[in-house]
Amino acid sequence: MNITNWLLLQVKPKQETRALENLQRQGGECYCPQICIEKLSRGKRIQAEEALFPGYLFINVQPERNGLTYTNIRSSRGVSKIVSFGAEPIKVPETLIAQIKHREQADSIGILAKDLPQAGDNINITEGPFRGLKAVFSHTDGIQRSIVLINLLNQQAPTSLANTQIKKLA
Incomplete structure (x- = not known):
């Protein structure tokens, strides 16, 4: 049985990619939802991908499977802290992660613009x-x-x- 334990991480400013890469290198299952936006760059309108939640990403913590502990996660490059209420880290439901992934896929294939x-x-x-x-x-x-x-x-x-x-x- 695959039990999920998704946590929310706050990352250092503009370092979502750095934190994601470092945690994945350590064997962590991470997720940073992306959104395609139009923005102006040097006077031209361009398509760019940015984090849906700037400054945050999700990680599925399973110490028995990947060996990642809270200490390993907090000390990874780019990570600022594990978001928590008091001393207890916030657990994000698997259904919410699945909904965000579904919405991200729908947006990327243009379902919203049909x-x-x-x-x-x-x-x-x-x-x-x-x-x-x-x-x-x-x-x-x-x-x-x-x-x-x-x-x-x-x-x-x-x-x-x-x-x-x-x-x-x-």
């Missing part, structure tokens, strides 16, 4: 500062964004919105 409208379709903006306005779908802009044409002052102004902010009108 059913996008076609060029010329009328859409409704459901979130953000333009919420409630009607617009015309122009084209996709990367994996998670789209260009829509909003009618402002009798002119169609192109605007980039997240795919989650728009919905095709029936």
Whole structure:
């Protein structure tokens, strides 16, 4: 029987990868959920992967299987501390880890961006500062964004919105 004992670790700033690699080298089963985001780099919009929970990662502690103890974990490079309430480390349920992994996979294969409208379709903006306005779908802009044409002052102004902010009108 494989009993899981997932703990939450706080890592040093911007050292999720370093802590993950060091713990895996010691035989630990670690998990640092990643999310694909768009950000500006030198004036250009690029796709980048970042930690979903910056400064934290999960580890499955099984001392009888991998020999990792709390002391080994705390003293690993990049690790700041084991998150705990009082003296007792927080145990993260396996079901939560499975849900995060499922959501991460769904996001990476684009399930969240399916059913996008076609060029010329009328859409409704459901979130953000333009919420409630009607617009015309122009084209996709990367994996998670789209260009829509909003009618402002009798002119169609192109605007980039997240795919989650728009919905095709029936």
